[in-house]
Amino acid sequence: MDGLKVALESRQTVVLTLSTAAVIAVGIAYLKWRRPRKGNRQYVPVGHVSKIYVHPVKSCRGLEVGEAEVTKQGLRQEGVMDRHLLILYKDHFLDTRTEPRAVLISPQCVGDGQVRLEAPGMDPLTLPKPNKQKVYSISMWEVDGDAVDCGPEAAGWLEKFFGKPGYKLVMSTPGSKKRPTNQHPKYKDIAKPDDKVGFQHETALLLTSEASLKDLNNKLATPVAMRNFRPNIVVAGCGSFQEDDWQYVRIGEAEIRRMLPCDRCLMTTVDPETGMKNGTQEPLKTLRSYRLTKDEKYKSVFGHSPLFGLTCGVEQEGAIHIGDTVYVCT
């Protein structure tokens, strides 16, 4: 009797061990299958998407959105591309460094790819369809592309807002010649031939992290907002400046490729709510105290511009949402 009992018990132990092993094996297989990977890139989760910004008009206020599509040419929200509309002043592009009040213009997506301009003290203007006959060749930071005129109504609206004549609004349409990232000396050996953008500076995406902003704000007398840095995608959950080392980032189906750390300019000193430059050049001055490149190779590239955020190209397009897990490959 006793012998039989022992045999039964040991058999039960074997069955139990085997089934436990099977459950573990299936578990591991599931996790491996679930972890996004492409080629032999190994991704690890680092946090989640906390903010997404689309800037329909370059240098103007960005829209904080719940979701957007990552495309080769930048983010798209309701058919509107990030930084594909551009303000010209006397046929030169305008940016926040020369006209910081542009940040007070707040473009809205009103569906079907249409944009409405809003600003304090101004009647809103829904932009008419651009005039595809009137093509401008735009050279911005040594990189050329085409754009079409958005018409006299848009020009008049801008002239009223800025209080002087000489303004135009132009648009890089799907048919316009895009600006190839590798035409810029900084990205010559880094960008791929199909990295082409509208009026971004000079890559499809800019990515930052909440922790990096917090680290900077801990050093400032008055904190600045993420809007000072005008990113597209903000990651929460990782450590400060960890993004420096990310080679690839995967969010949902979208796969993003690192280009360079972003070297920052005076534009970061414009208060996004008032359109005024900070008198003491903050936060740029503080950033400069600890975020200049230490890499000899890049000293001539970045000079005295401190680094904050990562400029990126797009490997694979896809939708992203607030709260999506962010996977990276270093």
Ligand SMILES: *[C@@H]1O[C@H](CO)[C@@H](O)[C@H](O)[C@H]1NC(C)=O
């Ligand atoms: C400039 O920035 C610093 C630090 O954030 C702040 O203390 C100061 O009040 C700002 N000055 C102006 C004029 O905005």
